Structures are given as C-alpha cells and as structure tokens.
Amino acid sequence: MSDIDWKRPLEEVLAQDATARRQLAEHAQLLPIAGAGATLTFMLGKLREHWGAALVTGLVTIGGAAAAAILPRLIGAAVDVVAGGGGTTADAWRLGAQILGVGLVQAVLAAAGWSMVSALGQRILAGMREDVIDRALDLPAQTMERTGIGDALSRVADDVDVAARAVNNLVPSLIQMGFYVVVTMIGMATLSPWLLILVVTVVPLYAIATVWYLRRTAPLYRRERIAMGARAQGLLSAIHGIPTVHAYGIERRETRHVAVLSETASVLNMRVMYLVGRLVGLINIPENLALLLVLVLGFVMVHVAGAPIGVVTAAGIYLISLFWPMMAVIFNLDEVQSAVASVSRMVGVISSIDPAASPGDERPSDSSIRLEEVSHAYRTDEDGVERTVLHPMGLDIAPGEVISLVGASGAGKSTLAAILAGTLVPRHGRVLHGGVDLAHADIEAIRAHASIVSQDVHVFRGTLREDLRLASPRSTDEELWAALRRVDAEVWAQRLPLGLDTEVGEKGERLTAEQSQQLALARVALREPAVLVLDEATADEGSSGARVLERAALEIARGRTTIIVAHRLSQAMVADRILVMADGRVVEQGTHDQLVARGAVYARLWEAWSG
Incomplete structure (x- = not known):
C-alpha cells in the first residue's frame, strides 16, 4: 500500500x-x-x-x-x-x-x-x-x-x-x-x-x-x-x-x-x-x-x-x-x-425492496396456464431505454400438456419459461394458473403449484437427506429413496459413504453435474407440483448423461403440465406441442411431425440438428 x-x-x-x-x-x-x-x-x-x-x-x-x-x-x-x-x-x-x-x-x-x-x-x-x-x-x-x-x-x-x-x-x-x-x-x-x-x-x-x-x-x-x-x-x-x-x-x-x-x-x-x-x-x-x-x-x-x-x-x-x-x-x-x-x-x-407477500388469497383450480397479451422488456442503460425480449403474445396450455420451447439463443425461451413458472413478473399482460391471475394469487400456493429446474442447480450444504427434504420436510427415508429411484439416482446414492447421511455441497461429497441435476429432479418428485418447467435442465451433459437426465425428466414430468426449454431437439420430439421462437415471438407451433412436414423454421432446425 x-x-x-x-x-x-x-x-x-x-x-x-x-x-x-x-x-x-x-x-x-x-x-x-x-x-x-x-x-x-x-x-x-x-x-x-x-x-x-x-x-x-x-x-x-x-x-x-x-x-x-x-x-x-x-x-x-x-x-x-x-x-x-x-x-x-x-x-x-x-x-x-x-x-x-x-x-x-x-x-x-x-x-x-x-x-x-x-x-x-x-x-x-x-x-x-x-x-x-x-x-x-x-x-x-x-x-x-x-x-x-x-x-x-x-x-x-x-x-x-x-x-x-x-x-x-x-x-x-x-x-x-x-x-x-x-x-x-x-x-x-x-x-x-x-x-x-x-x-x-x-x-x-x-x-x-x-x-x-x-x-x-x-x-x-x-x-x-x-x-x-x-x-x-x-x-x-x-x-x-x-x-x-x-x-x-x-x-x-x-x-x-x-x-x-x-x-x-x-x-x-x-x-x-x-x-x-x-x-x-x-x-x-x-x-x-x-x-x-x-x-x-x-x-x-x-x-x-x-x-x-x-x-x-x-x-x-x-x-x-x-x-x-x-x-x-x-x-x-x-x-x-x-x-x-x-x-x-x-x-x-x-x-x-418489498418483502414477498401474497397479493391475494386465490388458489389455482387445475394445472392449466393462460397468457393474455404478455410481453416483457429489460432496462439496458441508465437512461431507462428498454430492450423488448418478449413481444405481446397469448397462449393457452391445457392441464397435463407438454410444451417444448425451441429457438436460437436470445429468442426469449428462458424469459417465457420464467413467466410461465411464475418466477418472473411480465412487464405487461396477465398470467393465469388454473384460472387464477398470479397478480391476485396466494404466493405460497403458487410456489407449491409450480416448480422450475434450470440448467444451473445448487446443492445445498448438509446431508443428502436434508437436501432432499428441502422440497418435502416430512418425507420418510423410504419416500426419499423412491424419489431417487425415479430419477435413476438410487445406485450412486447408495454408493455414497454414509448413504442419505453423507454430507454433500460445499466441503462435502462432490456431486457431478449429472448427479446434481438428478438431485434437483428428485426434489421435484417429492414436492409433486402441478406445473413443471425444465429450463435447459439437461443441456450441458454428454450423450450418455443427457439420456439419463432426459429419461429422469420425462419420468418426473408424467402427469404434469410441463414446459421444456429444449437444448436438443430430441427433447422437443416428445412434446404434445412445440413452440418455435425467434426474436421474442412464437413463429411456429405444432407437433414434431406437423412442423417437419411444414418445411419451415423448425424443419430447417431439425435437418441441421439430425445431420
């Protein structure tokens, strides 16, 4: 100095x-x-x-x-x-x-x-x-x-x-x-x-x-x-x-x-x-x-x-x-x-910063999602200039429907997924879960109603049991093992030095990226949300790891309204409906076969991806 x-x-x-x-x-x-x-x-x-x-x-x-x-x-x-x-x-x-x-x-x-x-x-x-x-x-x-x-x-x-x-x-x-x-x-x-x-x-x-x-x-x-x-x-x-x-x-x-x-x-x-x-x-x-x-x-x-x-x-x-x-x-x-x-x-x-508080006491009646003229923008400089990342759109998702979002980086997929999950409040428009406007919903009910698993997941410091019970504090050990089994994580969890009592996270047992994603999906299985958003949750794994995570994600998604931000088009194929996004807009939508047959944007993406 x-x-x-x-x-x-x-x-x-x-x-x-x-x-x-x-x-x-x-x-x-x-x-x-x-x-x-x-x-x-x-x-x-x-x-x-x-x-x-x-x-x-x-x-x-x-x-x-x-x-x-x-x-x-x-x-x-x-x-x-x-x-x-x-x-x-x-x-x-x-x-x-x-x-x-x-x-x-x-x-x-x-x-x-x-x-x-x-x-x-x-x-x-x-x-x-x-x-x-x-x-x-x-x-x-x-x-x-x-x-x-x-x-x-x-x-x-x-x-x-x-x-x-x-x-x-x-x-x-x-x-x-x-x-x-x-x-x-x-x-x-x-x-x-x-x-x-x-x-x-x-x-x-x-x-x-x-x-x-x-x-x-x-x-x-x-x-x-x-x-x-x-x-x-x-x-x-x-x-x-x-x-x-x-x-x-x-x-x-x-x-x-x-x-x-x-x-x-x-x-x-x-x-x-x-x-x-x-x-x-x-x-x-x-x-x-x-x-x-x-x-x-x-x-x-x-x-x-x-x-x-x-x-x-x-x-x-x-x-x-x-x-x-x-x-x-x-x-x-x-x-x-x-x-x-x-x-x-x-x-x-x-x-x-206002503390999180319920804007109302309404609770979703089912797992449907509806967007009404929803758009969003981010501030880009001190002068308050905004960059629109999502243009006005309407969307109806039926209970139990699996939706896949595809498109180039920056197309607005993650923004739309966060809005659908209720973790991001759009600048304009209304988001309804089960017929309830999120602006008037019970916040704890919405958090229990919808879960999001992103590409970057966090393993909290503590035992594996404590990490799993973050999603369901009253779950028994049998329920924890069942959740791990559903996401193909039971084998490696049993090999841990102390099983469920093994310390994980910081200064604990180091989990691989694939194991961390499986742990996040196991938490979802324990929480049992009606709506599940997977934001490129398997994007960074190799081919074998990706297949394991894709199977786990599909298993957890069964019976739920699911939105998948797809990094690989193999994830999009299983969706009931595919939304193709570009520049903050939905430019195409339909099933995999319908979009391939149409020969437009998705068909070109599929041709390039499938080689």
Missing part, C-alpha cells in the same frame, strides 16, 4: 483495467442505497420498536453523564473549603465521600450504559441482517443474476461486520460522550453566566470543523463501500470460475481486476486519512482558544466579579474534561462515516 499515490485521480487508477472500471460503474447502480434522511427515519423506527429498552438505556446513559458532570462542582466546593478556611475537617471529609460516591455511581452507570447500548444495537442489527437476507432472497432470479451475488453478499457480510464493530466499540462510547458533552456544557452555563462566553465561542468552532469534515468524507466513504462490493463480486466470480480461469490461463487478468478495485478502495481511504490530518489542525484552534479564555475568564471572575476560586476550578475541570470527549467524537467520525455508509446500504435493500 505504501507505493499507492492517493492523490492520483481515480479515473487513472481505473484506466488500468477496463473490466474493473465497468464493474465499479455497474456496482454503483445495483441494489439501492438509502439516503441520509431515509436511513435516520428507519433507525428511529427501529428504536420505537424497542422503545422500552431504548428508554431505559437512555436514562442510564444520561444518569452516568449527569454524575460525571456533578464531580467538577464537588471538587470546586472542596477547593473552597480548603482555600477559604471557612469549613471544617468534617466538611472536607463529607465532600470527599460525596466525590467518591458520585464517582462510583458514574462508573457503574457508564459500564451499564455501555453494555445496554451495545446489546440494543446488536439486537437491532441482527434483525436488519435477517431483513437484508430476506429481501435479497425475494429478488427475482433475473435481478440477482444481473446484479451479481457480490453486492448482496457485501451487504450481509462486509457491511454488517462494519456496523457490528461500530455497535460494539464505537456507538456506546459516542452516545455516552455525546450526553456528557451536552450535560457538561449545561453545567458550565449554570455554574456562572461568565462561562457562557466560553460555550458560545468554542462550540461553533467545533461544529464548523465537524461540518467541514463530514461534507468531504461522506461521498468518499460511500464510494469506498461501492468499491469494496465490486471487489467482492470480482473475487467471487474468479473463485467460482477457477476451472475456466486455469484452463484459459487468465489468472493475471482476474488478479488485475481485483487489484485495481482494491487500489481504488485504498485511494479513497487514504484521502479520508488526509482529511483526518487536516481536521486535527482545525481542532487545535478551538482547543487553544478555550484554554486562553478559561484563564482570562477565571482571572476576571475572581479578581473583578469576586467569584469563589472553587467556581473557577470547576470551570477549568469542566473544560479539560471536555477536550477528550470532543476529540474522541470528532476523531471517530471516520468510523462513524464508514458505519453509516454500511447501514445506509443495508437500509436501502430493506426499505426499497
């Missing part, structure tokens, strides 16, 4: 790698980030939810600050007793006992307040983390594919970690110091009207320095968090694609992407540190001025106004005791800014 030039324009840093520059630009436009006002409103709402704990915490913290503010007055009174000679030894002992007692109370209340603030903050943060994950899981698959998992991961990992450290170490200290500063200033003002001169002169200077610092660092912290999210996405992409990276020898290229994004984050952080250095110089002005004023005012108060020397002593203690809290509050602003930037990213997801 020592050789990084923090004054170097970020444009020059990013110019080193076009991919890193694009990733950073895209990352800034991914999941939403809440503004300062929205973040404050959200956090106040969270405090209202925990109003009892917040009230008790506030009272304990204020009590600790008040006790700390009483001490200078007691010390000043003790000075008057000793210096003035008007008191007795008993008076001195009494004041000493009071100072000791108030000091103990202040220490106990400060420790309790610290613990209570930290506990309350962690409780709120834990709920926010769950909300972020919940909202991220509610995002449509297409949105998550576009944004990438890195941004969501950085918000539930990096951002939560930054906020958690602040809650444990920073927030309790800042809250206690903030109350102490306010209570101490009130104590100074009530101690003597002369001290108001000190308050109204010094406090605005601290405020000016703070505003100067915050205005310059807030944008830097926000950009730093964006760069860190982009870096996380770059790391994940490289790690997930290790076989491809090694195969094409692009290790240096991937390393350069991450290095440039890391340098960007470092440059931004160094600029913040430079501003911290300048802030130190600014803070010296009100500190030195305060020391000068307390000496001048003390002289005037004692020799002109005739104030007791104890009052001046208390004023001096008040002032000296303010220096550290004020400095701590200001010097921790960099961590505060970082934590606020992280929290605003979390709040952006929570407040801007």
